[in-house]
Amino acid sequence: MARLTLTTLDDFPLVNPGDDLANLVAKGLKRQQVALGRGDVVVIAQKVVSKAEDRFRNLADITPGQDALDLAEETDKDPRLVQAILDESTEVVRKRKGVLVVRHRCGWVMAQAGIDQSNVEGSENGALLLLPIDPDASAARLRAALLERLDVPLGVVIADSFGRPFRNGTTGVAIGAAGVTSFMDIRGERDLYGRELKVSTVAHADELASAASLLMGQGNEGCPVVLVQGLAPSREVPAASLIRPLEDDLFR
The missing domain is CATH 3.90.1660.10 (CofE-like domain)
Incomplete structure (x- = not known):
């Protein structure tokens, strides 16, 4: 049986410019006595990253x-x-x-x-x-600092809320990631009936951001950090890989 667990870091403090975000996250995880493991991912709202970086x-x-x-x-x-x-x-x-x-x-x-x-x-x-200057770099710095404090190689996803051109409403999207396979290319694999997948790719980090946004909310919930557990460890593919090249944009 597959299972994914999402947990908010409760009572997370308001973040100000210059705050040590890794220290705040590490303290929150320790306070809630969460047992951490390889493959776990911290999804953090873009807004608190931008505030800490004084954007x-x-x-x-x-x-x-x-x-x-x-x-x-x-x-x-x-x-x-x-x-x-x-x-x-x-x-x-x-x-x-x-x-x-x-x-x-x-x-x-x-x-x-x-x-x-x-x-x-x-x-x-x-x-x-404003958004962070380089969200993938921000995620990498946060991940490295968390490793020092927790001695567990957690993945990090920086999530923002995007609207979409052909659908109403916003949804969580990954703008930065570290220690996570943001973009999965599964072309060449087989479906249930043995057919080769020709065009299948997966925006894995976006799916994590969207799942976490269910708990983060969009208003006054005050839950900017969500721990995702139950994932297998993955290789590093930055969130920048999710951006479609201009030459492949069919709607321009």
């Missing part, structure tokens, strides 16, 4: 350029916010009133370049929270 900007410090002013008029958004979005992006993909979808500098196609003000202290005064 803040403030609208008061941003001067919009002409492109931002034009886009702000088209989308009915604050020109300063639009400038922050453009600063984090390489391309505007879609736009309309209230919507600005861009290609983030890391390659993701997403609304507002992932810039957020929900659950951000000071947002009423213009504070913005």
Whole structure:
């Protein structure tokens, strides 16, 4: 019988710039007396990683350029916010009133370049929270620090909430990973009837992020860290492998 167990780290403290995130996670795991093993994965919300890395900007410090002013008029958004979005992006993909979808500098196609003000202290005064500069590197640093503290090679997934172009609602997506096979290519394997799989690939880290997001929630739940147990140890494939190359994008 296969079984997967997901456990929140309860009473996780609010995170501030410069906080030792690995220390907070390790203390939470020890406090709950969870028996850890190889293959276990810590899924952590992007927002707390960004806060610890001080990925803040403030609208008061941003001067919009002409492109931002034009886009702000088209989308009915604050020109300063639009400038922050453009600063984090390489391309505007879609736009309309209230919507600005861009290609983030890391390659993701997403609304507002992932810039957020929900659950951000000071947002009423213009504070913005950006995504980590390099989420795979952030995950790798966190994993290494957890290994030092816990002596167990846990996997780490940094999860964010993405909308999807052809479906309503958001779902958990992995933007960073370490010690996890983020992308599985199972082409060449056989199905139940012996047929060779020709096109099957699996966004494994996204599935972990989505499962954990059921417990993390999207509002005031205050559960930014989820431990996933029951997985077999896997080889390292970063979350960047999940980004479809531009030449394979059939919808452009």
